[in-house]
Amino acid sequence: DVKVTQSSRYLVKRTGEKVFLECVQDMDHENMFWYRQDPGLGLRLIYFSYDVKMKEKGDIPEGYSVSREKKERFSLILESASTNQTSMYLCASSSSQSSYNEQFFGPGTRLTVL
Amino acid sequence: RKEVEQDPGPFNVPEGATVAFNCTYSNSASQSFFWYRQDCRKEPKLLMSVYSSGNEDGRFTAQLNRASQYISLLIRDSKLSDSATYLCVVNIRSGAGSYQLTFGKGTKLSVIP
Numbered sequence: 001d002v003k004v005t006q007s008s009r010y011l012v013k014r015t016g017e018k019v020f021l022e023c024v025q026d027m028d029h030e031n032m033f034w035y036r037q038d039p040g041l042g043l044r045l046i047y048f049s050y051d052v053k054m055k056e057k058g059d060i061p062e063g064y065s066v067s068r069e070k071k072e073r074f075s076l077i078l079e080s081a082s083t084n085q086t087s088m089y090l091c092a093s094s095s096s097q098s099s100y101n102e103q104f105f106g107p108g109t110r111l112t113v114l
Numbered sequence: 115r116k117e118v119e120q121d122p123g124p125f126n127v128p129e130g131a132t133v134a135f136n137c138t139y140s141n142s143a144s145q146s147f148f149w150y151r152q153d154c155r156k157e158p159k160l161l162m163s164v165y166s167s168g169n170e171d172g173r174f175t176a177q178l179n180r181a182s183q184y185i186s187l188l189i190r191d192s193k194l195s196d197s198a199t200y201l202c203v204v205n206i207r208s209g210a211g212s213y214q215l216t217f218g219k220g221t222k223l224s225v226i227p
Contacts, residue, residue: 033215042219043158043201058214090157102148103215105157 004106012112019078023091030096032074036087081113120218131192135221137185137202146205151198192225
């Protein structure tokens with residue numbers, strides 16, 4: 001059974017803290033993605049990576065960075081968390097073989113920044 | 115103009131009804147198309163890909179009109195378990211050679227007993 005796991009389901013942090021969100025996939029996928037989902041705004045792409053040590057900015061990269069040191073792991077970093085980064089964060093992965101390849105999502109991390 | 119637009123709903127329909135969702139996309143370079151389903155407090159999951167000729171999977175039928183940049187999803191004989199948010203998704207090849215999905219905001223469906 002294919003699987004994308006995220007390090008935490010719920011996380012509460014304070015403004016200014018550095019936050020790490022971890023994502024691991026066991027499908028040997030080349031591509032990995034970080035999204036945030038907010039009511040009324042839908043899913044928005046923050047960053048994605050199509051290979052180890054490679055990264056591309058998505059639609060809303062400001063305030064975030066990412067790290068992909070190993071193929072199976074993609075980390076999202078909030079250097080200095082702010083209240084407007086309170087959101088649901090979803091990680092996904094897909095294979096590069098075809099544009100019709102499905103993106104598989106993790107269960108999400110609900111982050112609250114106080 | 116938003117890249118992928120959907121009617122947010124909610125659509126409240128009785129069991130057994132037929133319901134249709136529509137979606138328009140703005141980028142004519144879009145290469146592939148999908149419907150994802152997202153249950154409350156869960157992650158999105160692929161419902162079906164949408165092919166140019168249209169495709170059917172049981173009670174679900176998807177259609178694509180490239181000329182009008184329009185995608186539809188038809189659900190026949192609605193079940194209570196169909197209650198969810200349906201996301202229209204468009205795939206565009208990025209400059210880096212990989213593919214990037216753009217999601218609509220979703221259409222919420224509630225099937226009522």
